Amino acid sequence: MPLPDFRESAGPLPCAGGKGNSIPEATVARLPIYHRVLTAMAEQGIITVSSEELATACGVTSAKLRKDLSYLGSYGTRGVGYEVEFLGYQIARELGLTSPWGVVVVGVGNLGRALVSYRGFASRGFRILGLFDSHPDVVGSTVAVVDRSFTVRPVEELAEVVADQGAHIGVITTPADAAQDIAERMVKAGLHSIVNFAPVVLNVPTDVEVRKVDLAVELQVLAFHEQRRKNPAGSVVTELDPQRSVSGDRKAMNA
Amino acid sequence: MPLPDFRESAGPLPCAGGKGNSIPEATVARLPIYHRVLTAMAEQGIITVSSEELATACGVTSAKLRKDLSYLGSYGTRGVGYEVEFLGYQIARELGLTSPWGVVVVGVGNLGRALVSYRGFASRGFRILGLFDSHPDVVGSTVAVVDRSFTVRPVEELAEVVADQGAHIGVITTPADAAQDIAERMVKAGLHSIVNFAPVVLNVPTDVEVRKVDLAVELQVLAFHEQRRKNPAGSVVTELDPQRSVSGDRKAMNA
DNA sequence: AAGGGCTCGTGCACGAATGCACAAAGTTGA
DNA sequence: TCAACTTTGTGCATTCGTGCACGAGCCCTT
Ligand SMILES: NC(=O)c1ccc[n+]([C@@H]2O[C@H](COP(=O)([O-])OP(=O)(O)OC[C@H]3O[C@@H](n4cnc5c(N)ncnc54)[C@H](O)[C@@H]3O)[C@@H](O)[C@H]2O)c1
Ligand SMILES: NC(=O)c1ccc[n+]([C@@H]2O[C@H](COP(=O)([O-])OP(=O)(O)OC[C@H]3O[C@@H](n4cnc5c(N)ncnc54)[C@H](O)[C@@H]3O)[C@@H](O)[C@H]2O)c1
Numbered sequence: 373m374p375l376p377d378f379r380e381s382a383g384p385l386p387c388a389g390g391k392g393n394s395i396p397e398a399t400v401a402r403l404p405i406y407h408r409v410l411t412a413m414a415e416q417g418i419i420t421v422s423s424e425e426l427a428t429a430c431g432v433t434s435a436k437l438r439k440d441l442s443y444l445g446s447y448g449t450r451g452v453g454y455e456v457e458f459l460g461y462q463i464a465r466e467l468g469l470t471s472p473w474g475v476v477v478v479g480v481g482n483l484g485r486a487l488v489s490y491r492g493f494a495s496r497g498f499r500i501l502g503l504f505d506s507h508p509d510v511v512g513s514t515v516a517v518v519d520r521s522f523t524v525r526p527v528e529e530l531a532e533v534v535a536d537q538g539a540h541i542g543v544i545t546t547p548a549d550a551a552q553d554i555a556e557r558m559v560k561a562g563l564h565s566i567v568n569f570a571p572v573v574l575n576v577p578t579d580v581e582v583r584k585v586d587l588a589v590e591l592q593v594l595a596f597h598e599q600r601r602k603n604p605a606g607s608v609v610t611e612l613d614p615q616r617s618v619s620g621d622r623k624a625m626n627a
Numbered sequence: 628m629p630l631p632d633f634r635e636s637a638g639p640l641p642c643a644g645g646k647g648n649s650i651p652e653a654t655v656a657r658l659p660i661y662h663r664v665l666t667a668m669a670e671q672g673i674i675t676v677s678s679e680e681l682a683t684a685c686g687v688t689s690a691k692l693r694k695d696l697s698y699l700g701s702y703g704t705r706g707v708g709y710e711v712e713f714l715g716y717q718i719a720r721e722l723g724l725t726s727p728w729g730v731v732v733v734g735v736g737n738l739g740r741a742l743v744s745y746r747g748f749a750s751r752g753f754r755i756l757g758l759f760d761s762h763p764d765v766v767g768s769t770v771a772v773v774d775r776s777f778t779v780r781p782v783e784e785l786a787e788v789v790a791d792q793g794a795h796i797g798v799i800t801t802p803a804d805a806a807q808d809i810a811e812r813m814v815k816a817g818l819h820s821i822v823n824f825a826p827v828v829l830n831v832p833t834d835v836e837v838r839k840v841d842l843a844v845e846l847q848v849l850a851f852h853e854q855r856r857k858n859p860a861g862s863v864v865t866e867l868d869p870q871r872s873v874s875g876d877r878k879a880m881n882a
Numbered sequence: 883a884a885g886g887g888c889t890c891g892t893g894c895a896c897g898a899a900t901g902c903a904c905a906a907a908g909t910t911g912a
Numbered sequence: 913t914c915a916a917c918t919t920t921g922t923g924c925a926t927t928c929g930t931g932c933a934c935g936a937g938c939c940c941t942t
Contacts (some may be wrong), residue, residue, distance in 0.1 A: 373682070394645070395631065396928075396929070397696070397928090397929095398928080398929060398930090399849055399929095400851050401844070401848055403847070403851070404841075404843060404844040404847040404923090405828065405844070407847070408826060408843070410826070418886080420702060422890090423889075423890070424886095426891085429828065431828040431829075431830070432829055433930085433931070434889095435930080435931055435932070436929090436930065436931080437890090438637060438890065438891065438892085439891085439892080439929095439930085439931095441891090442890085442891055444894070446790065446891070448889080448890050448891080449889085449890075449938065449939085450888080450889050450890045450891080450936070450937045450938045450939085451887075451888045451889050451890080451937075451938045451939050451940090452888080452889070452890090452938070452939070453888095453889070453890085454890090459750075465934095466851070467847050467850055467851045467854070468850040468851055468853060468854030469847065469850060473846075473849075473850050473853065475846070482685070482740070482741040482744050482745075483741045483745075485741070485783065486738045486740070487842065488739040489737050490737075490738075490842065492826055492843045493842075493846075494843070495669060496843050496847065497847070497850065498846050498847075498850075499894065537648040540850075540853050541846060541849055541850070541853070542812065543894090564853065565849035565850075565852065565853055566849075567842070567845050567849065568817075571747055573660065573664070573665060573684065573685055573686040574686075574754065575686070581849060581852055583845045585744065585840055585842065585845060586659075587742065587748075587822070587840065588659060588663070588748075588751050589659040589660070589745045590822050590838045590840060591728075591730070591748075591751075591753055591822065592658070592662070592722050592724065592751065592752070593655055593656055593659065593661040593819035593822075594796055594822065594836060594838060595722055595723040595724060595728050595752065595753075595795075595820075595839060596655050596658070596721070596722045596723055597836055598723060598795050598796070598818075598819065598820055599723030601819065620836070629885085651898070651899070652898090653898080653899060654899095677918090677919065677920090678919075678920070679919085680903090688900085688901075690900080690901055690902070691899090691900065691901080691904095693919090693921065694899095694901095694921085694922080696920095696921090697921055697922070701920080701921070703919080703920050703921080704907090704908065704909085704919085704920075705906075705907045705908045705909085705918080705919050705920045705921080706907070706908045706909045706910085706917075706918045706919050706920080707908070707918080707920090708918095708919070708920085709920090728932095731928070758907070809937065828930090842932085
């Protein structure tokens with residue numbers, strides 16, 4: 373019943389580390405959605421919800437939802453559904469949202485400024501502990517965060533703040549060519565979790581987790597499907613010259 | 628040799644639509660990375676690259692890279708590697724980046740303003756065609772985009788601009804409670820591709836593709852792993868009361 | 883107290899994605 | 913020209929993720 377889940381001797385690099393249970397990575401990525409929808413439902417005064425209703429609200433199938441929730445435990449009631457507030461709390465606990473995590477942001481430009489003004493930052497278990505930049509015009513300036521305001525500090529003081537205030541998550545919003553250096557500073561400072569908005573692949577130790585947010589990638593994936601909509605044949609070259617298509621395309625490159 | 632790839636009768640909902648070849652969704656999501664790294668290499672004057680080198684630069688394994696590229700065709704040379712500029716062009720063509728796609732942005736607040744100033748927008752095959760908002764103070768104001776500047780238009784004119792200028796992609800940066808309405812307007816206007824920054828699940832027809840960018844989700848996934856790092860036992864309740872753990876936790880909820 | 887109805891939890895099967903390993907194919911040098 | 917070396921392209925096995933279907937369990941009614 374408690375689902376022993378005998379995949380302990382997992383080979384390559386699964387998500388969990390320790391002893392007993394592990395939760396699939398795909399499930400972990402959906403838990404924040406469930407949590408958000410449950411929170412909204414609780415605010416509306418909804419007491420209980422079935423897997424079918426909750427799944428629809430989250431844009432997933434009910435089977436997937438139930439399987440996801442089953443990794444956390446048996447928190448539903450057969451014949452009834454899930455208690456909204458209680459399930460929301462269980463997910464929050466599983467995600468580690470019951471006490472806030474400290475966040476530092478490096479690169480206080482257009483995007484960095486927009487991010488720190490983001491209300492969902494503080495409202496979901498995260499707390500900004502410091503803003504950092506390297507540009508003399510930016511360092512020392514004051515930035516208004518939702519509840520209070522911050523003075524931007526030089527990036528050299530990053531390690532100090534992480535150590536003293538106990539930050540756990542770093543956000544990189546510097547230009548691309550500075551991102552690797554910042555990532556290394558964050559790792560040296562003791563951070564193991566990084567969100568990277570710069571369009572570069574970061575090289576970090578295996579015990580550091582990087583999640584990248586990349587608008588250009590999203591747009592290009594959409595562009596791919598848009599093109600497929602127009603031209604269902606896909607990449608099959610239109611075969612206009614009898615030569616090898618490879619050399620033929622090489623000319624079109626400079627069009 | 629041209630890789631017929633007989634998985635035409637694909638069942639549920641694969642990525643490709645039409646006739647012959649299809650490319651796995653996981654591969655499509657990596658192609659933009661390959662393209663970016665190849666572009667950077669080309670600017671550095673690198674002529675050829677092996678799958679091992681390129682894979683390292685992209686943060687993937689060489690086997691995965693080669694398999695991904697094999698879906699596009701045989702563009703490598705055995706014993707040598709890939710010609711940087713040529714492979715980059717082939718990926719660009721596959722992604723549909725050879726001619727720019729029109730983009731409209733709805734919600735010109737902190738985040739929207741930051742996005743339109745993003746240089747990588749125009750530099751990779753995308754072109755902003757219009758900015759929209761509903762707030763009287765914002766409509767009519769001028770926003771500087773990288774190459775030129777735009778006057779923010781009322782959201783009622785969205786359909787008109789999409790039709791006249793031929794936009795294909797919509798970006799939503801409105802508050803969460805307005806996002807569903809904006810999405811429906813975009814669909815009505817004829818868009819099939821949406822990037823959603825608002826923290827809500829959008830309900831759209833099946834022939835519309837939504838990609839969501841959600842900072843809160845990224846942070847919460849990182850929080851999950853941070854917590855696991857501290858407490859490897861995971862969600863296994865510490866079992867302090869002999870009662871059912873469910874009722875026991877229900878009290879702790881309001882702590 | 884017993885039966886009927888509803889929904890959760892999960893075993894099983896299937897498809898997608900990853901990693902391994904190697905033959906095929908091209909290059910280089912003698 | 914031929915042999916040794918390098919790297920691609922891909923068949924195969926394994927792992928991961930999803931969807932189906934149904935038994936188990938709880939509530940409500942009679
Ligand atoms: N700021 C961030 O870094 C950040 C991060 C993650 C997610 N988000 C999300 O992105 C969205 C925008 O964030 P923001 O900080 O820019 O908010 P914002 O309030 O600064 O900007 C929102 C803009 O949308 C406009 N708007 C409101 N209702 C509209 C409607 N019905 N039609 C058209 N326009 C409308 C407003 O006038 C305003 O200009 C929010 O949903 C937020 O949760 C923001
Ligand atoms: N603006 C967007 O909407 C957007 C979208 C997608 C990705 N991005 C990426 O996010 C990053 C930031 O974008 P932005 O528009 O805010 O750029 P920006 O130029 O406005 O801001 C960058 C900030 O980083 C600071 N910086 C530069 N080098 C630094 C260093 N070594 N250490 C510390 N700080 C340093 C700069 O002083 C500046 O304040 C870029 O990599 C960009 O490609 C931005």
